[in-house]
Amino acid sequence: MSAATPTVRSATDLVGGFTAEAFARHLAGLPSAPLWWLERKRAAYALFESLPLPSRTDEGWRFSNISGVTLEGYSPAQGRPPFSSSPAPIAVESAATLFFAGGSPVGSAAVGADLVRKGVVVSTLSEALERHPELLREHFMAQPQKLGSAKFAALHEAFVQDGAFIHVPRGVEIEKPIVVVHSASGAGTAVFPHTLVIADDNARVTVVDLFVSTDETRQFACGANDLYAGHGAKVSYAAAQCWSHEALSLQFNSTVVRRDARVQSLNLHLGGRQARHESLSQLQAPGGFSEMLAVTVASGTREFDQRTLQIHQAPNTKSDLLYKNALLDKARTIFSGLIIVDPDAQKTDAYQSNRNLMLSDDAESNSLPGLEIQANDVRCTHGATSSRIDPEQEFYLKSRGIPPKAANELLIFGFFEEVLDRLESEELHAAFRTLIRTRIGA
């Protein structure tokens, strides 16, 4: 309820290194792009320019370190980096792999011939622009930005260089995951990773997004991913964010769930100096189910800012959110979740839970679990807790002679297991545990 005196920012503050000239250079680098695509980019740039940066009185940015969200000193990655064979930070057997460095494709392991025959497409966005423009028009950044980052989503759309395009036709099921690796390198670099997954009716696919930096410099990652699950489709999406410790990361996730479809998304947050993740799930038709999971290891002085929105637009839909944060050192986390049940979306079953494990006296967790319910025949529950490790468990481990550091690690894994356990793929489960271990050990 305090006084609202919006901070006045200069014009250069509004766009930072993303000036009209930088945008013109970016467009000049896309000679073969179709006209409609360029038009969309121009419109997005105009929107980006016109929107203000978040201010202290924006509810969508409550508790965020707004001064850390600056565009000053970043510029889009230049030129095509040499092919880097840096392997994916995790080892999983994949159906196909795509590598992007600085936003440009740098290599791939193509999808098998049998899947190609069935019509599966795993390609870059630029290839899809030539071959599947209609699908791109329909699904690329087509959902509303409701969580506070409209300006940055517009920036992403304006400057997105390339990205992954995955289309699984009706009834086709892919067993192994499709892996997409996005990497960034060099100080002051901005990258705009994008992954678009379209699963037609009754299709099944697992996609893994990996975000890595090749050096520990100050970078800006402004990424988006769109997941579309047609009637009866099943999409599993897992992402590991391992950007540089100095990176500012903004990631926008949008999920559309159609009739009887199931989407599971799990985000592992490890990297970045300040990382914000926005996740929007729209349950558009009866029988849809969206499972939203996240695991965050917040250490050092990092800030992890997670904003979620579950919108139940049709009757008989279900959503289940579980976000767990382990807070060490002087880290901060923000969880702001909202469940919206539209009028007449009866028989909604929605759950939202945020658990914060406080492991340091200097860590700070902020929880804003929200509900907006406009139908009466629903089951909606949410919960948020912040507490330390159970002293009895700690004592038990101590009495067994386990050193404090190892005991802590065991307890953190125990805390995360409830989330990781929901991953169907054991291989992926093991790979994510390894990633967490390296971060806790580091």
Add this chain to the structure above:
Amino acid sequence: MSNITDTDSLVTSAENPVSGIDQAAGNFKYDMTYDFDAGTGLTDRTVDYISEVKKEAPWIREFRQSALKTFFSKPLPTHWASRDLENINFDKIRYYLSQGQKPKRTWDEVPADIKRTFERLGIPEQERKFLAGVEAQFDSEAAYSNIKEAVSKQGVIFMNSTEGLREHPEIFRKFFGKVIPTGDNKFSALNSAVFSGGSFIYVPPGVKVSHPLQAYFRINAENFGQFERTLIICDEGSELTYMEGCTAPKFSTATLHSAVVELVALKGAKIQYITVQNWSSNVFNLVTKRGLAHEESEIKWIDCNIGSRLTMKYPGVVLKGRKARGEVISIALANDGQHQDTGAKMIHAADETTSTVVSKSISVGQGRATYRGVVHIPRHLKGCKNNTECDALLISTNSRTDTYPAITVRGDRHAVQHEASVSKVSAEQIFYMQQRGLTEGQAMSLSVNGFINDLARQFPMEYSVELKRLIDLEMEGSVG
């Protein structure tokens, strides 16, 4: 002079059988002539007028004038709050109306119209039954104020705040505006500029006031704004229960009620503050309530909101001393056209402080109930605990409920949990009761009363019975 007007008796007709019934008891007004009237609209002259009429000390006038500037400089909090606030026309409100500044000590002296008002609402009966003291405020000033001799002999001070300022400035000034600073929010600034009436209570060390003190607030005039200011100080080891109730007739234009209530519980003191808010459905009820709890003291807010058009009220406790305890129990009932935006704020500022929030809301028809809360535990404290539970019951198909808590915890030595759930009345329960011969309406009432029963039990008997009766009325015909 005394023409009773029953306003809007037609609202209780068929199209919505529930609206209006709840306010039936308070839905009448008397045509009054006021001896003191600050006119319509708000300028520094309004503030001077109030200050002059009350013959206030210069520091109070300065306090009011500076608060007025703060009020004008602050924007409406519509970036998070309901846009309905924009419908308040501050230029059309009458800020001060009274028939005199000195309340009557015996019931017989109270002017006939005012006496009839309160008798119709059952106020003197309440006192005769069990209260230790009663104050009745009619528009801007207290019409009647009395405290039982036995209680005042213990050194308990209970009077309206106008008198409090005049007779006990040394206590009043020390605590006034310290718990809720003028600039806390736009409406606390408004209240600080034009406040009039409200209770002033001081309980000396070790005194346990065995029976509740009660205040009753009544708005009679149209386009009126009531801005009472309550200040309660419980000295070391003392105990107090305070209850307030409020009603207003239903006018076609909006009425504003914007109170500021400050509580101070010194070491080991206990304060229980009970509100049953039953304003008519044209009242904007924008109230700031906060308590300051010193070492090992306890402040408990029991807040029940049934009436008003828009209520925004988040009783808070600043837990300033070690082992202080804060509690908010909130019951809200939102019917057609009503928005109950209620909640709690718990600010932990010392080690081993604990707080509890239990909120139950019921939305009927197009009613909207909102829970908004803050739990704040800053760095370098240890052993703080908070437990928050919010349950919402939705009666009709498109009733609305929202929950917006904000919880900040720093450090690894605390335990905080928040839980909320939304449900509807179980069809099976209704079926069972109907099968046993209850009507659908009776079954519904029983079910809703069951939902709030464990909270309603914490109310004093009279209030708990009253609450049940109100809910019965609200539920009548609301099925389907």
